[in-house]
Amino acid sequence: MNGLGESHSEQAGRPPEARAQGAEEAEVGLAQQAWTLLFELLHTHMRNFPALAAEFDLSPVQAHVLRQLGEGALAMSTLATYLSCDASNVTGLVDRLEARKLVERRSSEQDRRVKMLVLTEAGAELRGRLMARMALPPPFIASMPEEDLLALGDIMRRALKPQ
Amino acid sequence: MNGLGESHSEQAGRPPEARAQGAEEAEVGLAQQAWTLLFELLHTHMRNFPALAAEFDLSPVQAHVLRQLGEGALAMSTLATYLSCDASNVTGLVDRLEARKLVERRSSEQDRRVKMLVLTEAGAELRGRLMARMALPPPFIASMPEEDLLALGDIMRRALKPQ
DNA sequence: TATTGTTATACTCTATAACTATA
DNA sequence: TATAGTTATAGAGTATAACAATA
Numbered sequence: 001m002n003g004l005g006e007s008h009s010e011q012a013g014r015p016p017e018a019r020a021q022g023a024e025e026a027e028v029g030l031a032q033q034a035w036t037l038l039f040e041l042l043h044t045h046m047r048n049f050p051a052l053a054a055e056f057d058l059s060p061v062q063a064h065v066l067r068q069l070g071e072g073a074l075a076m077s078t079l080a081t082y083l084s085c086d087a088s089n090v091t092g093l094v095d096r097l098e099a100r101k102l103v104e105r106r107s108s109e110q111d112r113r114v115k116m117l118v119l120t121e122a123g124a125e126l127r128g129r130l131m132a133r134m135a136l137p138p139p140f141i142a143s144m145p146e147e148d149l150l151a152l153g154d155i156m157r158r159a160l161k162p163q
Numbered sequence: 164m165n166g167l168g169e170s171h172s173e174q175a176g177r178p179p180e181a182r183a184q185g186a187e188e189a190e191v192g193l194a195q196q197a198w199t200l201l202f203e204l205l206h207t208h209m210r211n212f213p214a215l216a217a218e219f220d221l222s223p224v225q226a227h228v229l230r231q232l233g234e235g236a237l238a239m240s241t242l243a244t245y246l247s248c249d250a251s252n253v254t255g256l257v258d259r260l261e262a263r264k265l266v267e268r269r270s271s272e273q274d275r276r277v278k279m280l281v282l283t284e285a286g287a288e289l290r291g292r293l294m295a296r297m298a299l300p301p302p303f304i305a306s307m308p309e310e311d312l313l314a315l316g317d318i319m320r321r322a323l324k325p326q
Numbered sequence: 327t328a329t330t331g332t333t334a335t336a337c338t339c340t341a342t343a344a345c346t347a348t349a
Numbered sequence: 350t351a352t353a354g355t356t357a358t359a360g361a362g363t364a365t366a367a368c369a370a371t372a
Contacts, residue, residue: 030312035300037319042205043227047247050340059340059361064206077330084210086364091332093362113330113371137198140322148318149193155311156200159303213363222338222363240353249341254355256339276348276353 045138056130062097066119066127067134069103073116076105102126208301219293225260229282229290230297232266236279239268265289 053063061083068074068082076094080087094117097103102123108114119127144152216226224246231237231245239257243250257280260266265286271277282290307315 030309030316031300031304031307032298034307034312034316034319035304036298037316037323038304039297041319041322042209046205046209051247061362075330084214085362087331088333088365089363096361111330111372115331134202135195135199137194141194141198141201144194144197144318144322146193148321149197151314152318153193153197153200155307155315156197156204158311159204159307160200224339238353248339250354251342251356252340259338274349274353278354 041140045140048138052133053130055133056126058126058130061093063130065093065097066102066123066130069117069119069123070127070131073106073118075108075114075116077114079117097123204303208303211301215296216293218296219289221289221293224256226293228256228260229265229286229293232280232282232286233290233294236269236281238271238277238279240277242280260286 049063050060053060056063058066064083065079068079074082076090077087079094080090083090094103094105098105101120103117104120105115106118108116141149212226213223216223219226221229227246228242231242237245239253240250242257243253246253246256257266257268261268264283267281267283268278269281271279304312
């Protein structure tokens with residue numbers, strides 16, 4: 001869990017034009033500090049995501065697809081946007097999930113070029129277990145004092161609010 | 164930015180044995196709430212990481228390797244542990260980075276089976292730019308009020324403290 | 327003409343298993 | 350015998366380019 005102090009020193013070592021000037025300097029410093037700390041924790045935690053997905057015999061991306069599909073039917077092109085990947089990629093991804101009877105392709109009736117993706121019953125059941133598993137807080141959260149949890153929740157809700 | 168409310172309802176819908184009882188209930192609820200919010204923000208943000216790495220002609224994993232290597236020389240087996248992947252994987256990963264003159268393999272003198280990895284000058288330079296780029300806070304952080312940034316920083320530092 | 331999804335191709339990441347060279 | 354790294358192989362994720370069906 002080092003690398004944090006170092007990140008700060010690298011930040012300080014960057015050329016002046018990369019740093020804020022005058023009145024905004026304190027704000028930028030705080031934002032970078034908070035972000036660097038959060039980024040470190042996140043990366044450390046995200047290392048475990050492939051193993052978490054593997055508990056359900058899913059790849060990380062497949063887990064992500066199931067998660068998105070819970071919101072309702074999605075066009076393949078929409079899924080490509082959500083995954084930030086090329087449409088050709090989604091074809092193979094869905095092929096494998098469909099072969100496992102977790103999702104289904106359904107031709108849209110409005111536009112017959114479009115194929116809508118829906119979870120099968122088995123897919124919805126698997127997704128439910130996956131979501132419950134992902135909701136389990138990791139140790140660094142679980143061991144936080146109540147006041148920190150409350151403050152963190154409030155801050156995150158405010159961050160989501162204005163959109 | 165939905166899926167959060169839904170996660171909460173799924174949480175509430177889980178069987179009783181998956182929830183804490185009595186005195187601990189409030190704590191677990193807070194932890195799950197905070198974690199679900201954080202997880203959502205993280206996943207949303209992490210979607211951008213491949214594009215960030217691509218700004219430097221790196222794959223996400225290559226960016227991760229450069230980040231780790233900044234701490235000093237690492238044995239290949241240690242890197243495999245950090246990356247949570249098989250050693251055979253690291254061979255190809257390092258092959259490609261070495262072909263680009265970003266890292267070097269050096270045989271350890273203590274144990275001639277071991278190969279230590281070090282950044283080349285070009286690798287260290289690229290890493291510096293990468294780290295500076297990663298330190299730039301995303302909008303949801305950059306637009307936080309100062310008091311939230313201070314509180315978030317304090318909470319994260321406390322979370323890192325005890326290790 | 328433009329768009330949705332597929333196919334063909336190529337490269338990276340990943341794991342398992344068998345191998346080598348050291349220890 | 351055990352460990353560090355490599356090689357061979359296979360499968361999944363990724364992108365680009367060319368294509369078919371539809372709008």
